[in-house]
Structure formats: structure tokens, C-alpha cells
Amino acid sequence: ATEEDARRLLVPEAWAMAYARTHGSFPPLAPAEEIESRTMTAxxxxxYERGLDGHIHGTEEQxxxxxxxxxxxxxxxxxxVTTST
Structure with missing residues (x-):
């Protein structure tokens, strides 16, 4: 797997957290492609960006x-170590 593949695994949880904090409910996890094409408020x-930070991810070496x-x-x-995929 590449660094980008690993980062994309963070996308659904990061979006769900951002959505929950702005709408008051936790949505079903959506595919990364759908989230990355979404128009988001500031x-x-x-x-969402904060939700992507602070996680250890990447290639095995990274x-x-x-x-x-x-x-x-x-x-x-x-x-x-916890995972969410």
C-alpha cells in the first residue's frame, strides 16, 4: 500500500466526525471518493482536516x-493500536 492509500483510509472517519460536529448526528461512513468530491463549509x-491530522499512517516503513x-x-x-476500516 502507498502513503496515499493509507491516508484515504482516514477520510471516512474524519468526514463523519466533521459532519457530526456540525449537524449533531453521526452519518454512515461514506466512500473516500464521495467525501473528497463533496463541497464542504469552511x-x-x-x-475534516483536523480529523486527518494526528494519526500514524503510511507505508510500513513510514x-x-x-x-x-x-x-x-x-x-x-x-x-x-486501534484501527477503523
Whole structure:
């Protein structure tokens, strides 16, 4: 998988969170293609972009590097990994 493939896996959850915070209900997860072609309000766009940030994702090598960096910077003894696909 590519870095872009991994990023696209974040899109449905990021949009659902943005939608829920602006409309008060959590919608069914939509395909990334549908979401990326959607016209969003400025507030929706800001929340959506925020929902894409802060996640470790990418190729195997990128994820390994990001995890190592996070562990080094935080001194964590363990890491909890969750997924949503």
C-alpha cells in the first residue's frame, strides 16, 4: 500500500466526525471518493482536516518510523493500536 492509500483510509472517519460536529448526528461512513468530491463549509473543512491530522499512517516503513519517534519522544512503555476500516 502507498502513503496515499493509507491516508484515504482516514477520510471516512474524519468526514463523519466533521459532519457530526456540525449537524449533531453521526452519518454512515461514506466512500473516500464521495467525501473528497463533496463541497464542504469552511467549518466542515476545518474539522475534516483536523480529523486527518494526528494519526500514524503510511507505508510500513513510514509507520515504523512514526511509531519509533512517538515512543522516543514520549518515553512510552507500551503502545495501544486501534484501527477503523
Amino acid at each position: 467549518k466542515e473543512r476545518a474539522l 509507520v515504523t518510523e512514526q511509531l519509533e519517534t512517538a515512543i522516543e519522544e514520549t518515553g512510552a512503555d507500551e503502545v495501544l
